[in-house]
Amino acid sequence: MKIALLGYGRMGKEIEKIALERGHEIVLRKTEENDYSGLEHADVAIDFSIPTAATENISTCFNHNIPVVSGTTGWLEHYNDMTALCQEKNGAFLYGSNFSVGVNLFFELNSYLAKLMSNIKEYNVSMEEIHHTQKLDAPSGTAISLAQGIIAETDYKQWTMDNANDNEIYIDAKRIEDVPGTHSVFYKSTVDEIEIKHTAFSRQGFALGAVIAAEWILGKKGIFTMKDVLNLG
Numbered sequence: 001m002k003i004a005l006l007g008y009g010r011m012g013k014e015i016e017k018i019a020l021e022r023g024h025e026i027v028l029r030k031t032e033e034n035d036y037s038g039l040e041h042a043d044v045a046i047d048f049s050i051p052t053a054a055t056e057n058i059s060t061c062f063n064h065n066i067p068v069v070s071g072t073t074g075w076l077e078h079y080n081d082m083t084a085l086c087q088e089k090n091g092a093f094l095y096g097s098n099f100s101v102g103v104n105l106f107f108e109l110n111s112y113l114a115k116l117m118s119n120i121k122e123y124n125v126s127m128e129e130i131h132h133t134q135k136l137d138a139p140s141g142t143a144i145s146l147a148q149g150i151i152a153e154t155d156y157k158q159w160t161m162d163n164a165n166d167n168e169i170y171i172d173a174k175r176i177e178d179v180p181g182t183h184s185v186f187y188k189s190t191v192d193e194i195e196i197k198h199t200a201f202s203r204q205g206f207a208l209g210a211v212i213a214a215e216w217i218l219g220k221k222g223i224f225t226m227k228d229v230l231n232l233g
């Protein structure tokens, strides 16, 4: 498979390593410095760039009829525009706030726990995410997905990074040198606390998941998530 890497930073380089090991070829390494030359040879594009570049990268792929897997976070206010364009162009698109298998299982666990908690009013939910200091967005895309999972199952209406009122989920975003990504969800009552936590040890799991998603999307049309790739129902 010929892959265009849209973004060639920490994640782009990790994805390249795994893609080459799995017998794929890289036909474009897009950064801020170069153009899209090479994209025309790609079977699939993998976008791990920056929040302000994601929509241009994704729409350029749709306009070239190339399926795109995007892991860039911090651009979700344009998600509906991108899915509309994908449909208009009869393209293929998969966005994932987190491509690791472990976090996608954690998403399921989070939804299940939220459902259990939905009628038990003694507990107050909050979240913590910790990432390296180079991260541009806060809260993390994964934290937003976790909050959305809780909102779907409970009376909580939105998330906030400020003081939370009764229908808001507080997210504490911490930045600590070299942390690849740690997410915790807390349910606290006056007598106890339940905590679920996922800790990434490196970027390897994110990168492998992205390459697997790119292999999976080849030949498909439509809008997908990692739930489809991993058959999580």
Ligand SMILES: NC(=O)C1=CN([C@@H]2O[C@H](COP(=O)(O)OP(=O)(O)OC[C@H]3O[C@@H](n4cnc5c(N)ncnc54)[C@H](OP(=O)(O)O)[C@@H]3O)[C@@H](O)[C@H]2O)C=CC1
Pocket (backbone or CB within 6 Å): 006, 007, 008, 009, 010, 011, 012, 030, 031, 032, 033, 048, 049, 050, 051, 053, 057, 070, 071, 072, 073, 074, 096, 097, 098, 099, 100, 206
């Ligand atoms: N979904 C997931 O599983 C994961 C998502 N992420 C997300 O992926 C994104 C990338 O993370 P990371 O690799 O750590 O970030 P880096 O800062 O290391 O890399 C970003 C890359 O994007 C490039 N870039 C800048 N402008 C453009 C442009 N116009 N077109 C294409 N590329 C451009 C940068 O180029 P230059 O070097 O020239 O500046 C750089 O190569 C982030 O949004 C992060 O949150 C990260 C890990 C996992």
Ligand SMILES: O=C(O)C1=N[C@H](C(=O)O)C[C@H](O)C1
Pocket (backbone or CB within 6 Å): 073, 097, 098, 131, 135, 136, 139, 140, 141, 142, 143, 180, 181, 182, 206
């Ligand atoms: O920027 C990162 O590094 C990460 N970003 C993603 C996010 O915003 O959730 C996924 C992972 O936690 C690493």
